[in-house]
Amino acid sequence: MTQSNALISIFILYILTTASITAQTKFEKEYRIHEKDAPTKALNFVSDSFIDSKIKWYQEESHEGKTIEAKTLFNKVRHSIEFDTLGNLIDVERTIKFSDLASLLQEKISTSLKKEFSNFKISKTQIQWKASSRQTLISLINNQYTNEVYTQNYEIVLKGKKNKTYANYEVLLDQEGVIVKVLEILPRNTDNLEF
Amino acid sequence: MRILISLIVLIVISQGTWAQSSFSSGLLPKIRVSIKLGDHLKWVNGIESRQLIIDNTKENSIDYEYVLTDFSTLLSHKIGSNLSLNGGYLLRIEENDISHRTIQQFNIIHAVQSLRLGHRFVTDQTFNNSTSPKFRLRYRITMEKALSGQKIDPGELYLKIGNEYLGSLQSNESDLEIRVIPFVGYEIDNKNKIEMGVDYRVGNFINATSENDLWLSFNWYYSLDWRK
Structure with a gap:
């Protein structure tokens, strides 16, 4: 590799890494759909995971494309399961109190957020699971042990100062x-609530 | 929608049960245009008109009568992601009578799951040549919910229900008015919203003979950005 090629590679890598954590704006449009309009694979996963739970189905359009989302209250905890339009699983999210996370993880997350924001207040925390095996996700939803490979992320909604x-x-x-x-979640116009 | 219809039916039925009360009803169209001047500043102008159709204190209780028009202008300063301080002026033209009102507002907007809640605290002072100055203290809570999905997107209907309490003081006489404001709204796009519903007001609340007003309201909210 020549010196100029190396410099270009470093520059591209720099752009990609910095762009990935620079705040972009969140675009998302969501509307309710009937259960019969949900993909069969998605229906099967949900019925296998959330027995006897009432499921609400939504179609979502975002900067990442169209997805199908199932939302439910399972064991008194909010869950949302995202699928592609064919019914293939994307991820499962479970709402949790930030204070219920492990103390060490809370500290790590707080340290990261303090680097990004001069002040912040968390309003919602979700655990996000991704796995190639549907059975792994069913086990996680039902709080069962699994030794399969999966990814666990955290999605946090907050009010932050930058x-x-x-x-x-x-x-x-x-x-x-x-x-x-x-x-960044763009604020919606609130004139009709204020004036 | 069922909640809105139930509320309207309840309000209409209640008129017949209050024989000692006055009752009037009519139209209350309103237009609000907000102009964003900066990241934290917007200028909000409004026009609102009242037209009376029913008044049971008159011999001909059903008759069209133009009542008044309000012109308002407010500056709104955002002091946080969900807080704002507003101040402005309202001009009321009622036959040959002109009133001037100064307004101070504090607003809090926040979300609870799929609901959006707005809290509005207002003080205002009204002056005209024929009556003593009137001072009011108001609090309104408004709830807004998408009728499809978890949040309101362009091209979607929503439900908005407000409840307001107005205390007033004029010539050492105080009064309390309560308003219930159920609306159905439609977000045309990011700049335009239209709403239709009723604005039910019970005034003279402290005295024996209450005043009941039921306005059929139409609101149009239009917002634009001065910088674009």
Whole structure:
């Protein structure tokens, strides 16, 4: 590799890594769909995972494309399962209190967030599971032990201060509490609630 | 939608049960145009008109009558991601009478799951040549919920229900008015929203003969960014 090629490679790598954690804006449009319009594979996964739970189905359009989402309250805890339009699993998210995370993880996440924001207040925390095996995810949903490989991330919604300005953000962190992605949630117009 | 219809039916039925009360009803269209001047500053202008159709204190209880028009202008300063301080002025034109009102507002907006809640605290002072100054203290809570999905997106209907309490003081006489405001709204796009519903007001609440007003309201909210 010549010196100029090496410099270009370093520059591209720098752009890719810095761009990946620079706050982008979150675009998401979601609307309710009927159960019969959900893909069969998604219906099968949900019926195998959440026995006797009421499921609400949504179609979501975001900067990452169209997805199908099932939301349910299972064992009194909110879960959402995201599928592609063919019904292939993307991830499972479970809402959890930030204070219920392991103390060491709470510290790691807080340290990462303090580097990103001068001040912040967490409003929602979700554990996110990804696995190639559906059975692994079913085990995780049902709090059963699994020795299969899976990825555990954390999705946090917070009000954060950056450059002296407060805004709402969605932050994705890996299992070590390292920030993977920051999305700014654009505020909706609130004139009809204020005036 | 069922909640809205139930509320309207409840309000209409309640009119017949309060023989000692006055009752009036009519139209209350409102337009609000907000202009974003900066990251934290917007200028909000409004026009609102009242037209009376039913008034049971008159001999001809059903008759069209134009009542008044309000022109308002407010500056809104965002002091956090969900807090704002607003101040402004309202001009009321009612036949040959003109009133001037100064307004101070503090707003908090927050989300609870799929609901959006707005809290509005207002003080205002109204002056005109024919009556004593009137001072009011108001609190309104408004709840907004998408009728499809978990949040309101362009092209979607939503439900908005408000409840407001207004205390007033004029010539050493105080009063309390309560308002219930159920609406169905439609977000046309990111800049335009339209809403339709009723604005039910019970005034003279402290005295024996209460005043009941039921306005059929139409709201149009339009927002634009001065910098674009």
